[in-house]
Amino acid sequence: MHYCVEGQTKEFELIPEPRTIDISLNAAVILPYMGRIVENAGDADIANVWAGQVADDIESATGLRWDVAKGERWQSFITLAIASDDALGPDEYRLTIAHDGITVIGGDAAGLRDGIQTLRQIIRQCAPALPALTIEDKPAYQTRGYYLDVTRGRVPTLDWLKRWADKLCLYKYNQLQLYVEHTFAFDDMSETWRGASPLKPADIIAFDAYCAARGIELVPSVSTFGHLYMALRTHELRHLGEFPEQADRPYSLIERMEHHTLNITESDAFALSCTLIDGYLQLFRSRKFNICGDETFDLGKGRSKPEADRRGVAAMYADYVSRLCVHLSEQGREPMFWGDIAVEMPEILERLPQDVTLLNWLYAPDITDEKVRLVAQSGAAQYVCPAVWCWNALLPRLDWAWRNISHLAQYGQHYGAMGFLVTDWGDFGHVNDPRMAIPGMIYGSQCAWDPQWAANATHAELDRRISMVEYGDATGRFVAALRDASHQVTFSWFNIVRYLELEYGDGSLNEDVCDSIRANDDGGAQGSQYAELIHGSTTVREARAHLLAWLKPDILRWREANAALHAAEARLGAMGARSAAYDAGATRGETLQPVLIAVEGQRLFNELGVCLALREGVVAETEVAGALPDKFPQQVARGIEQWFETYAAVWRTVSAEAELRRIAEVIWRCADLLRR
Incomplete structure (x- = not known):
């Protein structure tokens, strides 16, 4: 979607996309430097939280804090209300942005809330010059x-x-x-x-x-x-x-x-x-x-x-x-x-x-x-x-x-x-x-x-819109880069855990874990023959070798995958550096942080897969493209240990300590195996 501001085309997107939208392409509505939002949602929002959301977004975009009021006697530039007639049905809303003001009218409280969220997305991307438009909308699923x-x-x-x-x-x-x-x-x-x-x-x-x-x-x-x-x-x-x-x-x-x-x-x-x-x-x-x-x-x-x-x-x-x-x-x-x-x-x-x-x-x-x-x-x-x-x-x-x-x-x-x-x-x-x-x-x-x-529509179109609306990426390519990175998994956490837990804890084979491995599990080359071989294994070494043989085609493309991960990491970092932060109080670093940690972790997991396949004799060094560095397994062990410390610090920014130790135990067991 686009409109003009002083002869310059400005683009914005809305998610979910409204069912009907009428935009005046050559008109822009400038938010006044002082304004008021009046919300009348009755008991649905006694504390005027929704009006506060709009005020927060205006302040984030412009630096200006608008007043908020309720009732019929207050002047306002933005009016948020539930329809007093039957013009709108349940869950429906109408949003109008015009030079004399902005209104969001809901057929009920649910419709009003949803219309306000549409307005918020517009303010976040366009303020202080908003598109002149009218939107009428309602959801398919209540x-x-x-x-x-x-x-x-x-x-x-x-x-x-x-x-x-x-x-x-x-x-x-x-x-x-x-x-x-x-x-x-x-x-x-x-x-x-x-x-x-x-x-x-x-x-x-x-x-x-x-x-x-x-x-x-x-x-x-x-x-x-x-x-x-x-x-x-x-x-x-x-x-x-x-x-x-x-x-x-x-x-x-x-x-x-x-x-x-x-x-x-x-x-x-x-x-x-x-x-x-x-x-x-x-x-x-x-x-x-x-x-x-x-x-x-x-x-x-x-x-x-x-x-x-x-x-x-x-x-x-x-x-x-x-x-x-x-x-x-x-x-x-x-x-x-x-x-x-x-x-x-x-x-x-x-x-x-x-x-x-x-x-x-x-x-x-x-x-x-x-x-x-x-x-x-x-x-x-x-x-x-x-x-x-x-x-x-x-x-x-x-x-x-x-x-x-x-x-x-x-x-x-x-x-x-x-x-x-x-x-x-x-x-x-x-x-x-x-x-x-x-x-x-x-x-x-x-x-x-x-x-x-x-x-x-295609996922590529929605990925572009998510990049703009959620990540503030004007190029529209952030999610595509994340998708590209997700294609470069040659040895996953899923298979790391399976590899380790094939061993019961006392050196014997865990038959329950063997039986849990199914031919249609995601990860690696598909083939019921490998699942059957794993089920028929009698030792840990045998079961692990069969699992890695199943995954071998993926494991062997680790260099190519890691090069692609490095490129994706660079693209994500560059796009993140240009993006605006849309979460209240969030920073660009907080947006990029979990993504970059995940990409780097996957690069190390891919290297771990090569080391384990070499260790089990499933892959010969001659099959690995290019010479490996001296003491490669030890380097990978140090790498995953260092990575985990950063991962744990990021975990604690959004989660309690909880069972982080379970992930630590997996990482440390892998590192110990690589050093033997």
């Missing part, structure tokens, strides 16, 4: 949510959570859920959360109020059935697991994703689930509650196997989830749960209560509409839930995120999904910095607002 993992190693600080809520508000998200397993300080469960820097009730209460003031519903979400790995390893609660005899196995980043299911035939199991629900829900103003219930892999395989043999796993699952949902409904709450088990066993869908919302998570980049259609045909209410594809990696897989998010938004709209929930996970220690998810989060913003826009 519920546009974000799901943030705060449990698998990284617990964000309250300050960072507030900054993230601000960003979600700017891009018009209106729901947020925090994923919790053991990282909340539940009463009488200190053995579960000790050492995890858990969130406390006061944190939730403060954050809930902060989100509400920005038009975001904070929905409680706690694992109550599966994904209870840390709880089921404690002395007090291990008897409630399917395999209590395994509670003393060495901690494993991989096993915590595989073995974590409650034994629901144990008499105290339901009481534990209710303990996780009852106190937690009282901290939130939302009436919704997500009980999770996903990936209950061990159900019916351990202590509950006799019951599974008698009744069937599907019936056991459906009855327990239904029981939890009834428990919530009796307290006036609206239950939600992840739909993966129900979709794989469709008979479960027929047994669920009518007031349940199924969260249909589907992460494949080339996802089809099959499972969305299945749930729709069952009559169950559903949210469709794509992913930003950042987990298990330093660099985001933007290609996969775009394809997954854009496809699923269209399927959900076609089959009448009630909501769109973008997920951001942190498997294997949450090595991914939360800021690496920003492009994927914005993909979700655009696609949830208008899925058909995604059907008719």
Whole structure:
């Protein structure tokens, strides 16, 4: 989009892109040096937070602080209000920028809030000379949510959570859920959360109020059935697991994703689930509650196997989830749960209560509409839930995120999904910095607002717009450079962890980790033959060699990849140096910091892959292009240790200490291996 200011063309972009926009190309509206913003949003914004957002952006762009007022008797240049007639429907807004003033009118509070965010994006890019325009707009999905993992190693600080809520508000998200397993300080469960820097009730209460003031519903979400790995390893609660005899196995980043299911035939199991629900829900103003219930892999395989043999796993699952949902409904709450088990066993869908919302998570980049259609045909209410594809990696897989998010938004709209929930996970220690998810989060913003826009556009176009709006890069190439960097992964964090954890801890082979390696896992050359060889291995050395042989084609292109990473780092640095900082109080360095750390870390990981492949005899020195420096493994060991210290310092700028030690242990084990 563009307009003229004194004969000069000025470009700006809006995300999500409005459905209708009428711009006067040769007219500009100059913000007065003194002005007032009057907001009349009633009880939806008693404290005039939204008007304050506009005032903050004007001050950031011009250095001038505008006055803020409410009521009908005050003069203003900017007026923010809810329509007093029926001209606009729910969630709709109209924004007008004219020489005699600016108005944002919402059909309701939600529409007003979203219209204000559009105005803020314009002010950030264009002030003090704004385009003269009229915008009329509304979203496709009424519920546009974000799901943030705060449990698998990284617990964000309250300050960072507030900054993230601000960003979600700017891009018009209106729901947020925090994923919790053991990282909340539940009463009488200190053995579960000790050492995890858990969130406390006061944190939730403060954050809930902060989100509400920005038009975001904070929905409680706690694992109550599966994904209870840390709880089921404690002395007090291990008897409630399917395999209590395994509670003393060495901690494993991989096993915590595989073995974590409650034994629901144990008499105290339901009481534990209710303990996780009852106190937690009282901290939130939302009436919704997500009980999770996903990936209950061990159900019916351990202590509950006799019951599974008698009744069937599907019936056991459906009855327990239904029981939890009834428990919530009796307290006036609206239950939600992840739909993966129900979709794989469709008979479960027929047994669920009518007031349940199924969260249909589907992460494949080339996802089809099959499972969305299945749930729709069952009559169950559903949210469709794509992913930003950042987990298990330093660099985001933007290609996969775009394809997954854009496809699923269209399927959900076609089959009448009630909501769109973008997920951001942190498997294997949450090595991914939360800021690496920003492009994927914005993909979700655009696609949830208008899925058909995604059907008719390319990720390259949206990447250009994100570069301008979010990163302040006038060249529009920042996200493209980040995408290019993400293509240069020859040895990933995902495979570093798998390589290490194939060893149980006493020198023996970890068969559970062997079995977890599947032919369709992302990373390296694909081939079921290698997965089968790994599954059939009898020693650690054999399994590791097969894993590295699988990855060998990628590992051998490390020099080329690292040269590309160096070039991408230079491009990102140059573009970041030219960009404006759009976050209140942020600096250009804070924008670049996590990106440059991720790129440098990946360069070292690529070198680590070469060293390990040489160590295991999978790659010969003659196969490595060019001579390696003397004592190359020792150089890489020092490099990753030094890198980790900087990485840890950056971690602490947005996250509590939490389980940073898990990542440290992986880095140090690799360094020790390289020195042997």
